[in-house]
Amino acid sequence: MEALLRRRAAYVCQSCVRSARQQLWRSYSSVSPRPDIYDVVCVGGGPAGLSLLTALRANPNTSHLRVALVEAQDLSKIKSWSLPPNKFSNRCSSLTPSSVKFLEQIGAWEHMARNRVQPYQEMQVWDGVSGARIEFDWAGAAPNTGTTIAYMTENLNLTSGLLKRLEELGGVATFDNARVENITYGEETEKLDLREWPVVQLSGDKQLFARLLVGADGANSPVRSFAGIEAKGWDYNRHGVVATVELEGEGWGGEFTKIAYQRFLPTGPVAMLPMPGNYSTLVWSTTPSNAALLKSLSPKDFTAMVNAAFRLSTVDLEYMHTQSSGQDEEYSWRMEHTPVDHRAVPQVVTAVQEGTVASFPLKLRHADTYVAERVALVGDAAHTIHPLAGQGLNQGQGDVQSLAKTIEYAVIHGQDIGVGMSLESYVSERYAANHVLLGVCDKLHKLYSFGSGPLVPLRSLGLSAVNAFGPLKTFVMNQAAGNGIKVF
Amino acid sequence: MRSPLLRPAAPWALLRRPSPLSSRPLLPPQQLPQPSTQPRSQCRPHSTTTATSSVNETEISHFSSLASSWWDPHGPSRPLHLMNPHRHDFIVSCLSSSPSPSPTTNFTYLDVGCGGGIFAESAARLPTTLSVTGIDASPVILAVARQHAKRDPSLTQKLAYINSPVESLVLPPVDIVTCFEVIEHVDYPSQFLSELVKFVKPGGWVIMSTIARTWTSWVTTNLVAEDILGVVPKGTHDWNKYLHEYELRDWFKKDREEGDGRPKWGEARVMGVVFVPGCGWKEVRGSEKIGNYFFGVQRLA
Numbered sequence: 001m002e003a004l005l006r007r008r009a010a011y012v013c014q015s016c017v018r019s020a021r022q023q024l025w026r027s028y029s030s031v032s033p034r035p036d037i038y039d040v041v042c043v044g045g046g047p048a049g050l051s052l053l054t055a056l057r058a059n060p061n062t063s064h065l066r067v068a069l070v071e072a073q074d075l076s077k078i079k080s081w082s083l084p085p086n087k088f089s090n091r092c093s094s095l096t097p098s099s100v101k102f103l104e105q106i107g108a109w110e111h112m113a114r115n116r117v118q119p120y121q122e123m124q125v126w127d128g129v130s131g132a133r134i135e136f137d138w139a140g141a142a143p144n145t146g147t148t149i150a151y152m153t154e155n156l157n158l159t160s161g162l163l164k165r166l167e168e169l170g171g172v173a174t175f176d177n178a179r180v181e182n183i184t185y186g187e188e189t190e191k192l193d194l195r196e197w198p199v200v201q202l203s204g205d206k207q208l209f210a211r212l213l214v215g216a217d218g219a220n221s222p223v224r225s226f227a228g229i230e231a232k233g234w235d236y237n238r239h240g241v242v243a244t245v246e247l248e249g250e251g252w253g254g255e256f257t258k259i260a261y262q263r264f265l266p267t268g269p270v271a272m273l274p275m276p277g278n279y280s281t282l283v284w285s286t287t288p289s290n291a292a293l294l295k296s297l298s299p300k301d302f303t304a305m306v307n308a309a310f311r312l313s314t315v316d317l318e319y320m321h322t323q324s325s326g327q328d329e330e331y332s333w334r335m336e337h338t339p340v341d342h343r344a345v346p347q348v349v350t351a352v353q354e355g356t357v358a359s360f361p362l363k364l365r366h367a368d369t370y371v372a373e374r375v376a377l378v379g380d381a382a383h384t385i386h387p388l389a390g391q392g393l394n395q396g397q398g399d400v401q402s403l404a405k406t407i408e409y410a411v412i413h414g415q416d417i418g419v420g421m422s423l424e425s426y427v428s429e430r431y432a433a434n435h436v437l438l439g440v441c442d443k444l445h446k447l448y449s450f451g452s453g454p455l456v457p458l459r460s461l462g463l464s465a466v467n468a469f470g471p472l473k474t475f476v477m478n479q480a481a482g483n484g485i486k487v488f
Numbered sequence: 489m490r491s492p493l494l495r496p497a498a499p500w501a502l503l504r505r506p507s508p509l510s511s512r513p514l515l516p517p518q519q520l521p522q523p524s525t526q527p528r529s530q531c532r533p534h535s536t537t538t539a540t541s542s543v544n545e546t547e548i549s550h551f552s553s554l555a556s557s558w559w560d561p562h563g564p565s566r567p568l569h570l571m572n573p574h575r576h577d578f579i580v581s582c583l584s585s586s587p588s589p590s591p592t593t594n595f596t597y598l599d600v601g602c603g604g605g606i607f608a609e610s611a612a613r614l615p616t617t618l619s620v621t622g623i624d625a626s627p628v629i630l631a632v633a634r635q636h637a638k639r640d641p642s643l644t645q646k647l648a649y650i651n652s653p654v655e656s657l658v659l660p661p662v663d664i665v666t667c668f669e670v671i672e673h674v675d676y677p678s679q680f681l682s683e684l685v686k687f688v689k690p691g692g693w694v695i696m697s698t699i700a701r702t703w704t705s706w707v708t709t710n711l712v713a714e715d716i717l718g719v720v721p722k723g724t725h726d727w728n729k730y731l732h733e734y735e736l737r738d739w740f741k742k743d744r745e746e747g748d749g750r751p752k753w754g755e756a757r758v759m760g761v762v763f764v765p766g767c768g769w770k771e772v773r774g775s776e777k778i779g780n781y782f783f784g785v786q787r788l789a
Contacts, residue, residue, distance in 0.1 A: 037641055064615055193638040211640075413573035414610030416640055421561040421569055 035186065038068045038173070039417060040407075041200055041210035043180060043223050045071030045078075047093075047155065048379030048396035049216030050162035051106065055404035057169040058106045062408050065417075068173040068208055070200060075176040079163040081156045085115070085276075088244045090356040092281040093158070094150040094260075094273060094390035099397040103158075111168075112153070112161030118275050119148040120258040124344065128265040128314055133344070149260070150390065152273050152281065158393075179203045183213070183226040196373055197418075198226065212407070212418040213375050216396075219365060221381035227372040233365035233384070236445065238268050239291035240387055241284040244356040245306060247347040250278055261346045262388070263310055265317065268362075268445070269388045270309045272346040280346065282306060283387055285445075290321050291359045297327065299352050304331035306352070310345045312338055362386055364442055366435060370427050374418035376403055383434050386441045395434055402429045543625040543653050547673045550723055551603065552628035558604030559636050564721045565604070567713075568669065570768040571697075571761070572606050575668060575782070576614075578759050579695055582784035585757060586691075594618040596662040598687050600654050601625075601670030605633035605647075609640065611666070612647040622649045623657055654683045661689040668697045672729045681739060690789040697782045701730035704778040708763075717765065733758045733776045733783055740785050754786040 040056065042049045053069055056062045083089065095103075103109040123136035136149065166172055182201040186194025186209055198213040215223025224231060251274055253259050258274040268285030275281055284294070284306075294305060304327040308317055316334050320327050365384040370377045379396030403426050409415075410422040557563035593616045602608045602622030612620040624630050630651045637643045650657065665688050674680045688694055699705050713720040733756075740753040759782045760775030775781065
């Protein structure tokens with residue numbers, strides 16, 4: 001700096017040099033410590049936050065950015081996560097081919113336990129009241145789309161793979177087991193004006209200054225609250241009951257043609273999604289009281305209820321939900337009087353894995369916007385969706401892919417990656433697309449929540465019509481697979 | 489025929505105040521009168537004008553009045569903010585077109601007429617940049633630029649602003665001299681250009697942008713942008729001062745080495761851009777003939 005001043009002195013008058021020297025001296029003598037400045041501080045080490053950091057580190061245009069990760073959990077435990085091949089975590093997601101492509105691009109896919117990932121090629125969806133049915137498979141679909149609709153993956157397998165990839169890339173200042181005490185703004189000093197810079201205060205007096213603060217911190221995002229962004233929506237008064245179950249076989253299509261099943265019941269959809277081998281993961285959206293009952297049942301009765309959910313009439317099911325136990329016998333008796341096309345429903349569930357039955361409340365939330373000055377929201381912090389189409393995690397990956405691209409463009413063009421102007425394209429690319437998907441899933445939930453009345457034959461007609469009309473069905477499948485047909 | 493660069497040359501110019509250069513024949517740039525360098529003891533880096541300045545007081549006060557909204561992305565300078573990425577794209581295309589392998593890092597920049605620092609800041613942020621000097625004749629706007637640069641700690645070591653017209657600037661030559669949306673605001677563009685090009689290193693580039701003087705540009709930049717849509721503040725543009733790309737091209741063609749008369753400049757590159765409300769700027773091939781365009785030319789080594 002002195003040298004710079006001396007060089008300048010050649011063409012700046014002496015009085016100016018003197019005053020500049022004094023300024024310099026004053027700033028050196030001030031006692032405030034140098035702030036710990038990062039280009040990106042990501043709060044939240046879930047799939048969205050980890051994917052974002054991986055994408056930034058893996059890209060040569062953004063790898064020079066100084067990035068930090070703040071996570072409440074112990075990340076080393078998640079990274080070293082492993083289960084025996086016959087045990088599966090109950091929190092699974094259906095990754096669309098476009099999400100998988102993104103994970104491949106950022107080099108995370110190869111770090112996941114691939115033998116625990118199950119692609120599926122067919123979907124069977126039907127109306128629990130009328131029986132109207134739609135079958136999705138890629139026969140007759142565009143040849144370049146591949147044959148896989150989606151990939152069933154344990155969330156922990158994904159986060160563990162991302163952490164391994166991040167470790168390989170290096171360069172992330174990681175603060176795990178860390179609590180965000182507070183988020184404030186910086187101050188103005190003689191040399192710097194950090195009044196618009198978020199400062200993340202961690203326990204133990206650690207302060208992180210963020211050029212861009214990313215909220216990947218879930219549905220109750222503290223970053224979103226800090227930015228003053230509201231999330232609007234409603235609770236469905238429904239819970240999602242999840243469990244890992246074992247079936248009598250590998251599925252009707254064998255090892256290489258796996259099928260996902262979903263039946264719309266008036267209380268909500270119940271889905272059976274294939275995992276490797278004879279295993280499947282269950283996602284059953286139902287009323288909080290039904291969910292409480294299901295969780296209280298013995299493994300034998302729970303298993304019977306799951307089999308009943310795909311086979312018995314809604315009246316039978318309603319009755320079985322009033323029993324506090326004995327569903328196993330009830331199911332056997334009722335099945336004797338219920339004709340079922342066995343190949344149209346999942347194979348029989350024979351067991352439920354211990355400790356995997358759990359439930360969580362379902363809600364719809366959409367943040368008013370995804371960005372504020374020096375703040376961006378991704379994943380559940382930006383939106384929470386009904387799980388019936390398995391799109392939640394994929395939306396988060398879509399956000400991250402878009403945000404990483406937006407940051408890369410800003411870096412290449414010398415823009416400050418934190419300012420609203422640089423983040424505009426992220427919002428315009430993602431907001432409308434996410435909003436449509438949130439709305440479609442919401443309307444589907446509501447449409448199928450009627451047990452009787454004029455909507456039942458109408459929706460059945462709609463489902464049958466879609467099933468009969470090839471191009472529309474292909475369109476719907478492309479949407480489910482995230483294959484790039486964009487509504488907007 | 490007189491060069492349009494030696495304004496005023498067109499009939500409408502009769503309405504403007506007479507220019508001391510208007511009656512002069514076209515002179516090669518090196519023969520234009522050089523601005524006298526002021527004695528160092530009287531150096532006034534905070535003054536706005538000098539005796540030989542190309543800057544126009546009305547223009548300075550117009551832009552000074554925009555100072556407070558310069559960095560408001562939704563304010564009157566929004567089109568400039570939106571144009572900035574295209575400036576970088578154009579520079580990249582110029583650098584990569586160079587026949588001789590040019591350096592890829594440690595670039596030095598001089599941004600003439602830097603305003604609030606939209607381009608200067610962005611250039612300083614690039615990892616390939618060593619330093620950026622931004623100069624502007626308006627002290628009000630430079631105060632905004634300095635205050636804004638304080639918001640980004642990564643700029644402190646790389647970016648410096650000097651309140652000076654180009655005529656009285658003292659600075660070693662740089663790799664890239666930029667001058668965006670400026671030349672259409674100066675009174676004597678030929679004299680201004682000959683001052684500006686002194687700061688280009690051999691092998692370095694002059695990168696400019698301005699607007700062609702056509703009826704289309706009058707309709708779009710004066711009538712629609714200023715009067716009807718109001719996306720550009722009223723009084724920003726003086727259509728009479730717009731320059732055609734062939735006028736710039738000619739100027740650089742005629743600027744030759746003293747003595748042997750070898751050409752000083754390589755083949756000029758141009759890129760036309762069109763502002764689409766709601767979408768921003770789009771590159772449109774051939775539009776340099778009718779509206780906004782970028783112009784780049786390399787100083788031969």
